[in-house]
Amino acid sequence: MFCLRTHDLAKCRSKFNFINIVILLAGIMCSSAVWSDVLFDQSIDKLLGKNFKSVTQGVELLAQSDDERAEQVLQILLAGDLYRLKKEKRLVTIKEEKGKGYLVTDVLESGKIYEVSSKRKIKRVAINNKLRTKIKAAIAQIQLTDKDPGKRSAAVISLFDVVDDNQIVLFEKMYEQEKNEKVRSLIASGIAIGNLKTGSVVEKIAAIKKLEDSLEPSVRNALQATVDSDNDKSVVAAATKALGKIDQKIDNYALMETLFFGLSLGSVLVLAAIGLAITFGVMGVINMAHGELIMLGAYTTYVIQLIMPNNIGASLFVAVPAAFLVSGLVGVAIERGVIRHLYGRPLETLLATFGLSLILQQAVRTVFSPLNRSVETPDWMSGALEINPVFSITYNRLYIIIFCLIVFAMLFFVLKKTTLGLKVRAVSQNRAMARAMGVRSEWVDALTFGLGSGVAGVAGVALSQLTNVGPNLGQAYIIDSFMVVVFGGVGNLWGTLVAGMSLGVANKVLEPVSGAVLAKILVLIFIILFIQKKPRGLFPQKGRGAEG
Amino acid sequence: MHSDKQLFDRKSQLFLLVLAIVTVAVLALNILVPEGNPLHISTYTVTLLGKYLTFALLAIAVDLIWGYMGILSLGHGAFFALGGYAMGMYLMRQIGDRGVYGDPILPDFMVFLDWKELPWFWHGFDMFWFAMLMVVLVPGILAFIFGWLAFRSRVTGVYLSIITQAMTYALMLAFYRNEMGFGGNNGLTDFKDILGFSLQENSTRLTLFVLSALFLALGYIACRYIVTSKLGRVCMAIRDAEDRTRFIGYRVDKVKLWVFVFSAALAGIAGALYVPQVGIINPNEFSPLNSIELVVWVAIGGRATLYGAVIGAIAVNYAKSYFTVAMPEVWLFALGGLFVLGTLYLPKGIAGIMKRKEAVA
Amino acid sequence: MLTIENLNQFYGESHTLWDLNLHVEEGKCTVLMGRNGVGKTTLLSCIMGLLPIKSGSAQFMGQSLFDHSAEKRASMGIGYVPQGRQIFPAMTVEENLQIGLSARQDKLKKIPDYIYELFPVLKEMINRRGGDLSGGQQQQLAIGRALVVDPKLLILDEPTEGIQPNVVQEIGDIICKLNRETGLTVLLVEQKLPFARKVADNFCIMERGKNVATGDISELSEELIKEYLTV
Amino acid sequence: ADDTIKVGILHSLSGTMAISETTLKDTMLMLIEEQNAKGGVLGKKLEPVVVDPASNWPLFAEKGRELIDKEDVSAIFGCWTSVSRKSVLPVVEELNSLLFYPVQYEGEESSKNVFYTGAAPNQQAIPAVDYLMNDLGVKRWVLAGTDYVYPRTTNKILEAYLKSKGVKEEDIMINYTPFGHSDWQSIVSDVKKFGSAGKKTAVVSTINGDANVPFYKELGNQGISSEQIPVVAFSVGEEELSGIDTKPLVGHLAAWNYFMSVEEESNEEFIDSWQSYIKNQDRVTNDPMEAHYIGFNMWVEAVEKAGTTDPSVVQDAIIGVAVPNLTGGISTMLPNHHVTKPVLIGEIQDDGQFQVVWQTTGNVAGDAWSDFLPGSKDIISDWRAPLSCGNYNVKTAKCSGQNF
Amino acid sequence: MVPQADSRLDIKNGCMLYVEDVSVSFDGFKAINNLNLYIDEGELRCIIGPNGAGKTTMMDIITGKTKPDTGSAYFGQKINLLEMSEPEIAQAGIGRKFQKPTVFEEQSVFDNLELAMAGPRGVLPTLFSKLNGEQRDHIEQVMVQIGLQDHSMARSGALSHGQKQWLEIGMLLMQNPKLLLVDEPVAGMTHQEMDRTAELLTSLAGKHSVIVVEHDMDFVRSIAKKVTVLHQGSVLAEGSMDQIQSNPRVKEVYLGE
Numbered sequence A: 001m002f003c004l005r006t007h008d009l010a011k012c013r014s015k016f017n018f019i020n021i022v023i024l025l026a027g028i029m030c031s032s033a034v035w036s037d038v039l040f041d042q043s044i045d046k047l048l049g050k051n052f053k054s055v056t057q058g059v060e061l062l063a064q065s066d067d068e069r070a071e072q073v074l075q076i077l078l079a080g081d082l083y084r085l086k087k088e089k090r091l092v093t094i095k096e097e098k099g100k101g102y103l104v105t106d107v108l109e110s111g112k113i114y115e116v117s118s119k120r121k122i123k124r125v126a127i128n129n130k131l132r133t134k135i136k137a138a139i140a141q142i143q144l145t146d147k148d149p150g151k152r153s154a155a156v157i158s159l160f161d162v163v164d165d166n167q168i169v170l171f172e173k174m175y176e177q178e179k180n181e182k183v184r185s186l187i188a189s190g191i192a193i194g195n196l197k198t199g200s201v202v203e204k205i206a207a208i209k210k211l212e213d214s215l216e217p218s219v220r221n222a223l224q225a226t227v228d229s230d231n232d233k234s235v236v237a238a239a240t241k242a243l244g245k246i247d248q249k250i251d252n253y254a255l256m257e258t259l260f261f262g263l264s265l266g267s268v269l270v271l272a273a274i275g276l277a278i279t280f281g282v283m284g285v286i287n288m289a290h291g292e293l294i295m296l297g298a299y300t301t302y303v304i305q306l307i308m309p310n311n312i313g314a315s316l317f318v319a320v321p322a323a324f325l326v327s328g329l330v331g332v333a334i335e336r337g338v339i340r341h342l343y344g345r346p347l348e349t350l351l352a353t354f355g356l357s358l359i360l361q362q363a364v365r366t367v368f369s370p371l372n373r374s375v376e377t378p379d380w381m382s383g384a385l386e387i388n389p390v391f392s393i394t395y396n397r398l399y400i401i402i403f404c405l406i407v408f409a410m411l412f413f414v415l416k417k418t419t420l421g422l423k424v425r426a427v428s429q430n431r432a433m434a435r436a437m438g439v440r441s442e443w444v445d446a447l448t449f450g451l452g453s454g455v456a457g458v459a460g461v462a463l464s465q466l467t468n469v470g471p472n473l474g475q476a477y478i479i480d481s482f483m484v485v486v487f488g489g490v491g492n493l494w495g496t497l498v499a500g501m502s503l504g505v506a507n508k509v510l511e512p513v514s515g516a517v518l519a520k521i522l523v524l525i526f527i528i529l530f531i532q533k534k535p536r537g538l539f540p541q542k543g544r545g546a547e548g
Numbered sequence B: 001m002h003s004d005k006q007l008f009d010r011k012s013q014l015f016l017l018v019l020a021i022v023t024v025a026v027l028a029l030n031i032l033v034p035e036g037n038p039l040h041i042s043t044y045t046v047t048l049l050g051k052y053l054t055f056a057l058l059a060i061a062v063d064l065i066w067g068y069m070g071i072l073s074l075g076h077g078a079f080f081a082l083g084g085y086a087m088g089m090y091l092m093r094q095i096g097d098r099g100v101y102g103d104p105i106l107p108d109f110m111v112f113l114d115w116k117e118l119p120w121f122w123h124g125f126d127m128f129w130f131a132m133l134m135v136v137l138v139p140g141i142l143a144f145i146f147g148w149l150a151f152r153s154r155v156t157g158v159y160l161s162i163i164t165q166a167m168t169y170a171l172m173l174a175f176y177r178n179e180m181g182f183g184g185n186n187g188l189t190d191f192k193d194i195l196g197f198s199l200q201e202n203s204t205r206l207t208l209f210v211l212s213a214l215f216l217a218l219g220y221i222a223c224r225y226i227v228t229s230k231l232g233r234v235c236m237a238i239r240d241a242e243d244r245t246r247f248i249g250y251r252v253d254k255v256k257l258w259v260f261v262f263s264a265a266l267a268g269i270a271g272a273l274y275v276p277q278v279g280i281i282n283p284n285e286f287s288p289l290n291s292i293e294l295v296v297w298v299a300i301g302g303r304a305t306l307y308g309a310v311i312g313a314i315a316v317n318y319a320k321s322y323f324t325v326a327m328p329e330v331w332l333f334a335l336g337g338l339f340v341l342g343t344l345y346l347p348k349g350i351a352g353i354m355k356r357k358e359a360v361a
Numbered sequence C: 001m002l003t004i005e006n007l008n009q010f011y012g013e014s015h016t017l018w019d020l021n022l023h024v025e026e027g028k029c030t031v032l033m034g035r036n037g038v039g040k041t042t043l044l045s046c047i048m049g050l051l052p053i054k055s056g057s058a059q060f061m062g063q064s065l066f067d068h069s070a071e072k073r074a075s076m077g078i079g080y081v082p083q084g085r086q087i088f089p090a091m092t093v094e095e096n097l098q099i100g101l102s103a104r105q106d107k108l109k110k111i112p113d114y115i116y117e118l119f120p121v122l123k124e125m126i127n128r129r130g131g132d133l134s135g136g137q138q139q140q141l142a143i144g145r146a147l148v149v150d151p152k153l154l155i156l157d158e159p160t161e162g163i164q165p166n167v168v169q170e171i172g173d174i175i176c177k178l179n180r181e182t183g184l185t186v187l188l189v190e191q192k193l194p195f196a197r198k199v200a201d202n203f204c205i206m207e208r209g210k211n212v213a214t215g216d217i218s219e220l221s222e223e224l225i226k227e228y229l230t231v
Numbered sequence D: 001a002d003d004t005i006k007v008g009i010l011h012s013l014s015g016t017m018a019i020s021e022t023t024l025k026d027t028m029l030m031l032i033e034e035q036n037a038k039g040g041v042l043g044k045k046l047e048p049v050v051v052d053p054a055s056n057w058p059l060f061a062e063k064g065r066e067l068i069d070k071e072d073v074s075a076i077f078g079c080w081t082s083v084s085r086k087s088v089l090p091v092v093e094e095l096n097s098l099l100f101y102p103v104q105y106e107g108e109e110s111s112k113n114v115f116y117t118g119a120a121p122n123q124q125a126i127p128a129v130d131y132l133m134n135d136l137g138v139k140r141w142v143l144a145g146t147d148y149v150y151p152r153t154t155n156k157i158l159e160a161y162l163k164s165k166g167v168k169e170e171d172i173m174i175n176y177t178p179f180g181h182s183d184w185q186s187i188v189s190d191v192k193k194f195g196s197a198g199k200k201t202a203v204v205s206t207i208n209g210d211a212n213v214p215f216y217k218e219l220g221n222q223g224i225s226s227e228q229i230p231v232v233a234f235s236v237g238e239e240e241l242s243g244i245d246t247k248p249l250v251g252h253l254a255a256w257n258y259f260m261s262v263e264e265e266s267n268e269e270f271i272d273s274w275q276s277y278i279k280n281q282d283r284v285t286n287d288p289m290e291a292h293y294i295g296f297n298m299w300v301e302a303v304e305k306a307g308t309t310d311p312s313v314v315q316d317a318i319i320g321v322a323v324p325n326l327t328g329g330i331s332t333m334l335p336n337h338h339v340t341k342p343v344l345i346g347e348i349q350d351d352g353q354f355q356v357v358w359q360t361t362g363n364v365a366g367d368a369w370s371d372f373l374p375g376s377k378d379i380i381s382d383w384r385a386p387l388s389c390g391n392y393n394v395k396t397a398k399c400s401g402q403n404f
Numbered sequence E: 001m002v003p004q005a006d007s008r009l010d011i012k013n014g015c016m017l018y019v020e021d022v023s024v025s026f027d028g029f030k031a032i033n034n035l036n037l038y039i040d041e042g043e044l045r046c047i048i049g050p051n052g053a054g055k056t057t058m059m060d061i062i063t064g065k066t067k068p069d070t071g072s073a074y075f076g077q078k079i080n081l082l083e084m085s086e087p088e089i090a091q092a093g094i095g096r097k098f099q100k101p102t103v104f105e106e107q108s109v110f111d112n113l114e115l116a117m118a119g120p121r122g123v124l125p126t127l128f129s130k131l132n133g134e135q136r137d138h139i140e141q142v143m144v145q146i147g148l149q150d151h152s153m154a155r156s157g158a159l160s161h162g163q164k165q166w167l168e169i170g171m172l173l174m175q176n177p178k179l180l181l182v183d184e185p186v187a188g189m190t191h192q193e194m195d196r197t198a199e200l201l202t203s204l205a206g207k208h209s210v211i212v213v214e215h216d217m218d219f220v221r222s223i224a225k226k227v228t229v230l231h232q233g234s235v236l237a238e239g240s241m242d243q244i245q246s247n248p249r250v251k252e253v254y255l256g257e
């Protein structure tokens, strides 16, 4: 069945030579004739060549060869798994690491395994952009007949930019066979795009009508081209109107996108700041090492991934509690070792923790090297949820927003619904009296500082998915964190949430207008002016007690 | 206790005396003792000391408002940098047509970004007196506007600290922008001469050193005058009970504003002395971390003792100079450790030890 | 119940309490008197463990008090109403009271109703921040808060300061009631003689960090008052 | 101290630049050790003097002076950022010492005492753009950079260059971000929109160091692949890649004068000795390291040639010195104190290495003064007598601003 | 010494302070409710009332700490207190002693008194001000008056509660205002000290107007001519001590038996 359809397709003349490849690949699969051993051997020779040109030629030859192994080789090549053994001149794939070298499998004679002693004895066969484009395009073409309607849709869309008469014919044929409504509609759009270019005035206007609901960039480009160059006034008018309608929609989605960007930036700010909202906001410790506690969380993620390299997807779920523990324990150590000698001298905590932040940074440099460390993004956090062609939501950001809200909710619960929250506040408002009421202030301090630090570590896990994991990670967030806590109103968790989110959105609203740098400056000036209006932040602590 | 109210109490006399002796001694050891003699102090060292002295002046400015008035400014580096930029602009204009592009008016960085004329705010900086006026006016006016807004609306405590930090951070980002017209991240550099004296001459360097010492002494005396005056006691009253001070009739906002402006101008002067000695001013001086660090100097030296601020600035910077050579790989541990142990064991700073000794004696 | 012997305390260089002795009888109400600045508050702070002491010993219900940390002393059964009230200003009235719960032996999770019965105003103001209360309301809150820990010994430092007269009477009645009916031992610092006479069983007068006179309240003579309480 | 020759190493070991510069310090230590193993220079051992300017620009000047004045070094190898070089430059000029600067930079400078062994814009940016234009058929350009002098200047040059090639204003989008920018959502979304107009689009990135990781991650997440909109970067090398999850980067490009993946005997040797020196088989090499390699060898040869380490003599002797580079060619020190180098375009692979996809046929001579900036197209640099000038204006026949 | 009263202070018809129809509420709670209060020149007025009646809040309004929601407050005929900041009001001649003693803890007793001393308050005058002998004597004299002559150089933070009360009264004396607001001056004082305070306050009356808030009835009785009873933010009763003491409402809400 598969072959048949491929043949059908192949009968349609196409100017794209990758279709030739498809024809040939199809041929290889359908006929058992082996007539190009020579071609195949030549192509393998070329693939073994050192420079890029040679490999390109190899691929081209391979495409023409109908050796059964050719497709497999192409697939491996595309995946970037094809290596050559430098001395032996064999094509291999890596089976497993062994000591300083590898065990490798011969690609052409499966089952044959070599051992290489050094990593530099084998060399990956290069592919580049152009070649990758070629191979991928061929695959896309194959996928026009894929079982998965999603893949079929994508394949159709990929042809939008190049619709011509031939393609229209092809589309029309596909349209008849296609069962899936969504794909059918897409194909219809494709036909409409074609008509827009070459059809009669009536056809064009009908096409415009059909297209005015589409948000595909290629549709928009086609309409734009019509507006720019069509001779018929009525067509231009209709196209202009359709364009206006599309642009209107795009603008609306752009607004939603800005909001999403803002909230996602906001949730990063909140995550970074929320631990500080406890150690600084509630306990009154001006913790300059907060950023480094975040950094430790990020490094914990890195270490966890080192420990479980085959489970990157799950590693984050391990990393969150691990980072909480690591940063939390370091926090407890800082509290027990330094901060506790400084209660009642809040400004001194700034100095000591500033020193600690230098030490922690340098410690990380010493242990992990000054270079950034590579933290992988699990598959479930990559990519985007495509809502429509102009609006998609990236998964990593989406999860981080959700994560931020969960962390916030848990913290809120701990501070508001357990006696710990009560005790912390009592201790921070009047240490001596709290002790006289039987509150174990030392224990409360250590626990709270540990909690705030642990949360910083958890933020580090999230940040490791967005940015560099390096010794400077903490410094990049410390100032913003203080800004958020203070802007929100010291001692108010809600304030931190609202402040972070609103600063995020403000930044993202400004950015397209003013550029990233000015946007940041403007937000800072806004904070300065805002504090004049509300000298105790968004959610000030009210009442007689707060004034002193 | 009463001596605290004397302008030149014993410690101040001692401080000024030491400063004068060191200055003269350094000069003598540089000029009179021949090179190669172990006692010779190289011009390199003199300039290094000069830099420390400008930091000390900056530290005094911070101590005045933090130690005595309780305003923790985490943005004082900005005033220092602005003073430095004003001086830098003068020095840039002095280059004249000796720049690499030979443009008689435009500094090099403007030429290669294809600017056609000098931005308006660069005018006048070819005149020394104007530039020197700007050294105090620009930080002063910024401090005035900022302080007027903040103190009037009673922004206090960490809120004030954080918005001063926001101020210096915003300025840093702004000065990094090439469009601002201050040379972007490369800043202003490659200065040639000041008032016609080559910056590479020994004598110019020594003069700058002496000027730094002189201004440090003057700054010290001025601050000392303030803190021993009744105004100083008002400042301390504000630090300890701001509301109460209002209820006995003092305009807290005005007192804060003027002392803040004075302190900013002092920081500006320090910046202006710093730039010709180190040869460069760039936006990194606005970095919030710099401002935090200079608060640390004051704390290590001893808050609310002016001479303590001087000692702190010099001690920390000397430690930095020393550690970076002696243990380049681990000096941050040493410095960080110094800050931590300093706060833990010297709650009153280095000046605290001296006080304690005195009390025992 | 509480016996203090040879207590010495310093504020930095200044010797504030000198070889001080104090005995508080179980089930009785003892009033501590003396002029401003003689060290009454200081003594109470030492008992609560909020100030470091130089030397001395204290027995509380058979245990050596100074061996325990300040936070332990609350759960040993000492309730403290400090001078100046020391309310947690940013916490609500209810939260101020709840703080004492964890020091209770019986692990009660709810504020006992009798506190609100003793001080109805606290019920009215239950959600207001402690710092917003008027001075007198705060004083009542402070007493209520001390009672929440279910103390065996209640220490009050000038509890009637700033309280309206009828409430002063009430507080007096409450102290008496607690003292006589529940057997709560009370150590009270008080300047107002009538009040002291009304509630106290024993007195103790301090002068410059030493105690100079003790006895049954009926023995508190005019001479003693003239000598130690007049300026 | 007469039996050794001191060499100053002026790279930040702490602060923001430590991430890049620490490696260069180690490279220098290795090169010096190897040279000593070969018998040193002029029969004397070399003695490295390491200081830490701590990513603090004024400190570069101070430490530079210390190296020259107090330590009496014969040459300094150091700096990364342009501002750090600008900071020490007056010092090396005043004290007439030598500075070897190994990093690509914006050009517009030629000092008597500085030797620029990294790429000038014409040795990196322009060839990269040529490649995109000619080989990938790029028609629409995003010039994205960190807001500082190097990207600003490079983009200015590129803008002029692109316009000279007939690219229209509306097909160029320029965007600047602050240092360490980490939230790229809006910008990447804008790039995506800009690139969806039906013309092949590419990003030319002068984005600095730390901002790159989040940038590429965002590209990947928003579904922009290297085939759709390739990014060619000038500040992303092997060292940077070693700290990145390279999955989202595969297929994007970088332009340098050296890649670790270049298969050359000399390069393999260099990699071997580096990895054994640093005791880590996973450590990578990069372009600035090669620049130090070239610069150091040039200095050694010039010193041998001159028979002295006296900087004023070495300055003259080094011009014309040619040493092998690590990509199989020979680099020569030009009279303008820049060097000749090949330009290579590499594609990022998922192992963190670059695959060379294009390279210039021969060496490109580094140009101190860009031909595409109006202020400097008439300026040339030639430190040989009789001109002896770093910025000679051929129109006015004047050499301005020299202190000598 | 001449009080540093505002030249605009116009007390021609003998009335020093007008508080009319003032209301203020906090989060919906009416702390002051349509309060009216008039104080004559040289009068000594006692204000009593249950805890939370709004006495301290009333002082907050007069001294500018709290802005009322409605109503007016005038100092003399012309000076509108509601338009002025705290320092302006203080400079106009209203001094206050707080319920919870607040002194400048880091400074000596002497310095506390010097700071409070009447005189110019501007930045430059304070910068250049020098104490003359007369002023110094004045300070010494007040120190004797408040019994802290032996603590002249002591850090005021190290004083006991009662000593701080005295110091605050001393500061008020130094300020020499036209109108004194004294919130619970004898809290924490012994009986005898109380008598001294009573003496002091009565001696001040006449030259100054004095408002005293106190819960100690013996004390109030010993000084009061006219007493105002506040209850739930408004005046419940006003009159002589005897009248007040026999007022059943006052007995019920305040005095008890």
Ligand SMILES: Nc1ncnc2c1ncn2[C@@H]1O[C@H](COP(=O)(O)OP(=O)(O)OP(=O)(O)O)[C@@H](O)[C@H]1O
Pocket: C011, C014, C016, C034, C035, C036, C037, C038, C039, C040, C041, C042, C043, C083, E157, E158, E159, E160, E161, E162, E163, E188
């Ligand atoms: N923190 C402190 N530092 C130094 N000295 C102090 C400190 N607190 C109190 N003192 C001094 O110790 C002495 C005793 O003070 P304390 O507060 O115990 O007095 P008191 O008897 O409670 O007086 P009052 O009746 O006024 O409350 C006083 O002379 C006081 O000045």
Ligand SMILES: Nc1ncnc2c1ncn2[C@@H]1O[C@H](COP(=O)(O)OP(=O)(O)OP(=O)(O)O)[C@@H](O)[C@H]1O
Pocket: A543, A544, C128, C132, C133, C134, C135, C136, C137, C162, E026, E027, E029, E030, E031, E049, E050, E051, E052, E053, E054, E055, E056, E057, E058, E099
């Ligand atoms: N900022 C505020 N927020 C909420 N309620 C307040 C605030 N300030 C005062 N109150 C309330 O207003 C009422 C009046 O308080 P005020 O302090 O004036 O009483 P008072 O008459 O001085 O009492 P006392 O004699 O106990 O000192 C009290 O019930 C108090 O709780």
Ligand SMILES: NC(N)=O
Pocket: D080, D081, D082, D083, D103, D104, D105, D106, D150
């Ligand atoms: N020279 C650079 N890359 O700053």
Ligand SMILES: [Mg+2]
Pocket: C040, C041, C042, C083, C157, E160, E161
């Ligand atoms: Mg007391």
Ligand SMILES: [Mg+2]
Pocket: C134, C135, C136, E055, E056, E057, E099, E183
């Ligand atoms: Mg009150």
